[in-house]
Amino acid sequence: MARYKSGIATQERILESTRGLLGEVGFESTTVKAICERAHIRAGSFYNLFDSKDQVILTVVREAIQAVDPDPEGIGSDTVGQLAQTYIDFILNERQMGRVYLQLALTAGLTDETLRRRMLRHHQHRVNRFTDALLREHPALTADEARTRMQLLIAGLNGLAYHWVLDPEFDIRSKADILVRERVGIA
Amino acid sequence: MARYKSGIATQERILESTRGLLGEVGFESTTVKAICERAHIRAGSFYNLFDSKDQVILTVVREAIQAVDPDPEGIGSDTVGQLAQTYIDFILNERQMGRVYLQLALTAGLTDETLRRRMLRHHQHRVNRFTDALLREHPALTADEARTRMQLLIAGLNGLAYHWVLDPEFDIRSKADILVRERVGIA
DNA sequence: CTGCTTCTTGAGTATTGACTCAATTTTATA
DNA sequence: TATAAAATTGAGTCAATACTCAAGAAGCAG
Numbered sequence: 001m002a003r004y005k006s007g008i009a010t011q012e013r014i015l016e017s018t019r020g021l022l023g024e025v026g027f028e029s030t031t032v033k034a035i036c037e038r039a040h041i042r043a044g045s046f047y048n049l050f051d052s053k054d055q056v057i058l059t060v061v062r063e064a065i066q067a068v069d070p071d072p073e074g075i076g077s078d079t080v081g082q083l084a085q086t087y088i089d090f091i092l093n094e095r096q097m098g099r100v101y102l103q104l105a106l107t108a109g110l111t112d113e114t115l116r117r118r119m120l121r122h123h124q125h126r127v128n129r130f131t132d133a134l135l136r137e138h139p140a141l142t143a144d145e146a147r148t149r150m151q152l153l154i155a156g157l158n159g160l161a162y163h164w165v166l167d168p169e170f171d172i173r174s175k176a177d178i179l180v181r182e183r184v185g186i187a
Numbered sequence: 188m189a190r191y192k193s194g195i196a197t198q199e200r201i202l203e204s205t206r207g208l209l210g211e212v213g214f215e216s217t218t219v220k221a222i223c224e225r226a227h228i229r230a231g232s233f234y235n236l237f238d239s240k241d242q243v244i245l246t247v248v249r250e251a252i253q254a255v256d257p258d259p260e261g262i263g264s265d266t267v268g269q270l271a272q273t274y275i276d277f278i279l280n281e282r283q284m285g286r287v288y289l290q291l292a293l294t295a296g297l298t299d300e301t302l303r304r305r306m307l308r309h310h311q312h313r314v315n316r317f318t319d320a321l322l323r324e325h326p327a328l329t330a331d332e333a334r335t336r337m338q339l340l341i342a343g344l345n346g347l348a349y350h351w352v353l354d355p356e357f358d359i360r361s362k363a364d365i366l367v368r369e370r371v372g373i374a
Numbered sequence: 375c376t377g378c379t380t381c382t383t384g385a386g387t388a389t390t391g392a393c394t395c396a397a398t399t400t401t402a403t404a
Numbered sequence: 405t406a407t408a409a410a411a412t413t414g415a416g417t418c419a420a421t422a423c424t425c426a427a428g429a430a431g432c433a434g
Contacts, residue, residue: 004380004431026297028215032422042383047423049381103293105353106286110213120353152362155346162345163338166292166307175339182369191401191410219392232412234393 011049013039018060023096027107030057061115064101065122067094069129080133080150084157084180088173091161099165102158127151137184153183198236200226205243206250210283214294217244248302251288252309254281256316267320267337271344271367275360278348286352289345314338324371340370 017038021030032053036046050056067090078086091098105123109116130150135141141149156179164172204225208217219240223233237243254277265273278285292306317337322328328336343366351359 006431007381010381024297026294028294029298031420033420043423044384044425045382053422099293099297102349103290105349106290107213107215107294109353110211110286111216116353123350123353148362148365151350152343152366155350155362156339156343157346158349159342159344159346162289162292162349163310163342166303166310175335175342178335179339193401194411197411218390220390229413230393231395231414235411240392 007049010039010041010045013041014046014049014056015060018056019063019096019100022057022060022100022103023098026099027057027103058115060097061100061104064097064104065118067097068101069122069126078129078133079137080130080153080184081180083130083133084153084176087157087161088176091164091172098161102161102165123154127154130154134184149183153179194236197226197228197232200228201233201236201243202247205247206283206287209244209247209290210286214244214290245302247284248287248291251284251291252305254284255288256309256313265316265320266324267317267340267371268367270317270320271340271363274344274348275363278351278359285348289348289352310341314341317341321371336370340366 014035017035018030020038021034025034032043032046035053035056036043039046068087070086090101104115105119109119127147127150130153131143131147134146134150135143138146157176160170160172160175160179164170201222204222205217208221208225212221219230219233222240222243223230226233255274257273277288291302292310297303314334314337317340318330318334321333321337322330325333344363347357347359347362347366351357
């Protein structure tokens with residue numbers, strides 16, 4: 001769509017605006033007008049580069065999901081601790097995107113069944129990666145036992161992230177470390 | 188405001204509509220028009236009974252928070268297991284309200300600082316109740332240790348609820364039991 | 375520098391949102 | 405059953421929404 005330099009730059013400014021707005025004011029208040037004002041462009045430019053508001057939002061949403069699950073094709077040499085660390089880093093460092101990610105299952109999924117399925121697939125894939133990692137560290141575990149443990153770990157991490165969104169003072173990192181140690185056994 | 192029987196009935200139908208919509212389609216799509224259609228009334232009746240859309244939504248939101256923390260003045264004779272059970276029952280039996288509750292911290296809190304503070308207070312209160320219950324069961328624990336455990340338990344429960352919203356097949360109850368047993372010690 | 379593409383703008387449209395109000399009907403009660 | 409309060413309606417207002425389009429400005433290859 002964008003071919004000239006300025007077009008590409010504008011596209012990026014629009015995405016950056018959208019990321020910021022979704023994280024700061026939520027889906028409901030992320031309007032085309034707000035996106036354009038933040039990006040210092042008029043609505044016409046927006047629609048020269050994107051087909052619709054939903055398209056931009058979906059682009060950002062995809063980014064958020066990917067950020068939680070980088071290298072989905074990776075052979076998987078990570079440890080459970082590293083996977084958990086990556087998630088907590090994402091939540092702490094990219095707060096806006098973290099909020100978008102957490103909101104997804106609860107809100108976006110309500111009106112858009114496709115998005116709900118995408119989130120569900122992502123979640124199951126995530127459980128699988130954690131489970132594979134745990135089995136690499138503890139080959140003696142049964143697959144079921146490992147899976148249950150990782151479901152509980154991921155639920156715990158999501159719950160901690162949820163808590164942290166409410167209360168930025170909350171020390172999510174040390175709590176996450178406790179969870180990992182419990183679920184993996186002291187490494 | 189409402190005095191006659193029919194007014195009270197209408198008020199309840201509006202609240203019921205709002206509860207349903209918030210749970211099924213989320214905050215964004217819960218419009219006055221949708222509420223009125225579902226309640227089989229015109230907008231004028233709505234505004235005869237409520238001052239604004241926000242007022243109804245806030246009413247339902249308060250209900251959702253209260254449902255998770257019934258009897259806030261209670262002397263506190265519950266066990267940790269009972270408190271956890273109450274939450275899981277709420278999530279499973281009142282699915283719509285459960286969704287509203289989970290959405291609150293992530294979405295409503297973004298644009299309304301008052302609501303965010305209310306949720307935060309509620310959350311801290313909840314941690315306190317769980318902690319008190321645990322200390323009653325295990326007086327030997329330090330307050331800090333008990334508190335950390337209960338923060339992790341509540342994070343876990345919220346995470347499980349979050350997972351269940353995505354995937355209704357997920358067996359949240361048995362997983363919650365595991366968490367309680369771990370955090371309390373086998374009762 | 376020419377000519378074609380892309381970008382940007384500004385002034386729109388159509389729709390939907392929350393909310394209002396005068397007029398009418400319904401309800402409870404004295 | 406007369407009456408005042410309350411409930412309901414339907415036809416509105418006004419602002420904000422997503423989105424469009426013709427025309428001019430800017431970018432770039434030959």
